[in-house]
Amino acid sequence: MADRRIIVVGAGITGLTTAHRLLTDLPDVDLVVLEAGASPGGLIRTSPFAGLPVDEAADSFLVRVPWALDLCTELGLDDELVAPHARTATVWLDGTHRPLPSPNVLGIPLDPNSVEEGLLPPEDLERLTGAGLPDAPLPDGDLTVGQVVRSCVGDAVFERLIDVLLGGVNAGRADDMSCGVMAPQLLAAARSPEGLLTALRSIHAQADPAAPVFNAHPSGMGHLVDTLAGRLGNRLRLRSRVTGLGRSDAGWLVGTTGGVELADAVVLAVPAFVAADLLTPVQAEAADHLARVPYASVSLAAFAYRHHDLEVPGDQSGFLVPRDAGLFMTACSYAGSKWAHLGTGDRVLLRVSAGRFDDLRHAEMDDGALERALADDLAETLGVEAPPDAVRVSRWPRSLPQFAPGHADRMAAIDDRLAAAAPGITVAGAFRHGVGIPACIRSGNEAAAAVGHTA
Numbered sequence: 001m002a003d004r005r006i007i008v009v010g011a012g013i014t015g016l017t018t019a020h021r022l023l024t025d026l027p028d029v030d031l032v033v034l035e036a037g038a039s040p041g042g043l044i045r046t047s048p049f050a051g052l053p054v055d056e057a058a059d060s061f062l063v064r065v066p067w068a069l070d071l072c073t074e075l076g077l078d079d080e081l082v083a084p085h086a087r088t089a090t091v092w093l094d095g096t097h098r099p100l101p102s103p104n105v106l107g108i109p110l111d112p113n114s115v116e117e118g119l120l121p122p123e124d125l126e127r128l129t130g131a132g133l134p135d136a137p138l139p140d141g142d143l144t145v146g147q148v149v150r151s152c153v154g155d156a157v158f159e160r161l162i163d164v165l166l167g168g169v170n171a172g173r174a175d176d177m178s179c180g181v182m183a184p185q186l187l188a189a190a191r192s193p194e195g196l197l198t199a200l201r202s203i204h205a206q207a208d209p210a211a212p213v214f215n216a217h218p219s220g221m222g223h224l225v226d227t228l229a230g231r232l233g234n235r236l237r238l239r240s241r242v243t244g245l246g247r248s249d250a251g252w253l254v255g256t257t258g259g260v261e262l263a264d265a266v267v268l269a270v271p272a273f274v275a276a277d278l279l280t281p282v283q284a285e286a287a288d289h290l291a292r293v294p295y296a297s298v299s300l301a302a303f304a305y306r307h308h309d310l311e312v313p314g315d316q317s318g319f320l321v322p323r324d325a326g327l328f329m330t331a332c333s334y335a336g337s338k339w340a341h342l343g344t345g346d347r348v349l350l351r352v353s354a355g356r357f358d359d360l361r362h363a364e365m366d367d368g369a370l371e372r373a374l375a376d377d378l379a380e381t382l383g384v385e386a387p388p389d390a391v392r393v394s395r396w397p398r399s400l401p402q403f404a405p406g407h408a409d410r411m412a413a414i415d416d417r418l419a420a421a422a423p424g425i426t427v428a429g430a431f432r433h434g435v436g437i438p439a440c441i442r443s444g445n446e447a448a449a450a451v452g453h454t455a
């Protein structure tokens with residue numbers, strides 16, 4: 001075993017999970033993790049802002065799916081995790097804050113009585129009293145979220161709630177998104193004979209209403225990265241960009257900025273477009289599928305205001321902004337209301353997002369212009385006229401993969417091509433099962449299992 005060498009390319013949460021799993025399950029394997037950047041974590045980064053550890057991108061993870069929570073438990077971090085203090089959110093609709101109906105599943109109201117007057121037209125509200133059967137039988141195979149939701153509960157619910165929520169999380173259009181990847185529970189419920197709403201209501205009735213949907217770490221998500229990276233020691237090589245991949249009789253040749261490495265197996269835990277470039281000379285068909293995964297670019301700005309200049313609701317986590325609201329921002333999180341550990345400072349902290357797949361205005365602005373545009377939006381939505389005390393802009397170009405219908409089939413085709421023509425090479429990351437940290441951890445686990453067999 002000790003002579004088997006596995007190289008993991010990329011030390012984002014996916015690559016770090018792959019390495020952790022290999023280290024745990026195959027301790028004798030010679031493992032190396034090559035990371036282009038000066039620090040591990042990729043899209044996960046925590047840094048001090050207004051005296052507190054404020055995440056520059058992801059700040060929490062979903063706990064209704066197992067992978068992230070399981071990993072934290074394995075690492076002994078589960079006792080340290082915290083649930084959001086404030087759990088309700090609003091949507092900026094018609095120039096005002098409207099509460100998201102509760103309960104809801106991805107924005108679909110389960111109780112029509114919880115829908116604030118004026119949020120939905122009467123005929124759409126009436127429809128919510130029913131079972132949520134589709135207008136016509138849903139076609140087989142993967143569908144878009146728009147196809148499923150529009151057919152079962154109408155256009156207004158889709159446009160004023162679901163697209164705002166799902167489109168916001170993924171910076172895309174829910175009309176273009178694979179329901180199989182982005183909301184498999186909706187697809188299954190919509191196909192059930194009792195109808196989407198009836199199926200979602202019975203799932204909801206079995207759930208613990210007090211159970212949190214998200215967890216975070218009070219030191220920021222960077223703590224999970226540091227814990228995983230700490231286990232790797234000098235197996236993690238920073239500032240080591242992989243520039244090429246090739247074959248030799250002795251195994252896979254991995255070209256890096258520091259020389260060529262030899263490996264029995266390689267996990268490419270990098271964005272799909274990077275994996276595509278590296279795989280082109282090795283397996284062009286798999287590379288082509290990867291190159292076609294579109295990515296959205298986003299920016300996230302942290303704002304700190306003085307308490308006497310801005311007051312935000314202590315019982316709300318923030319608000320979402322639909323694409324047609326005429327604003328620049330896409331969402332605002334009241335970080336100090338949402339998380340108790342970020343509410344302790346002497347400033348009101350906000351995390352404000354900008355950018356969608358089809359809105360690149362933020363990327364064309366310098367930091368000063370972006371700060372002003374977002375501050376103008378905050379003045380309109382929160383009434384804050386005073387300048388912020390501090391602002392920090394974080395740029396995330398080509399960070400959020402978009403999942404078109406049939407995505408899972410294309411990923412399976414990549415696996416088949418690699419298994420047949422490039423055994424020992426595996427691709428993993430947010431482009432596989434979804435952008436969320438749990439989905440990345442799942443992909444990392446699967447990649448470790450795959451190369452563990454072949455190496």
Ligand SMILES: Cc1cc2nc3c(=O)[nH]c(=O)nc-3n(C[C@H](O)[C@H](O)[C@H](O)COP(=O)(O)OP(=O)(O)OC[C@H]3O[C@@H](n4cnc5c(N)ncnc54)[C@H](O)[C@@H]3O)c2cc1C
Nearest residue numbers: 010012013014036042043057058059242429430435436437
């Ligand atoms: C603004 C924002 C907010 C988010 N919020 C949340 C949230 O609250 N909750 C949640 O669950 N998810 C959230 N996400 C999504 C989640 O953070 C990401 O999907 C996830 O971190 C991606 O991890 P990854 O390891 O797959 O990819 P990455 O983090 O992109 O890691 C890939 C790594 O590969 C390295 N690399 C690239 N090319 C090479 C090369 N040639 N050689 C060597 N190394 C290379 C990169 O430097 C990087 O470190 C958010 C994302 C963004 C952008």
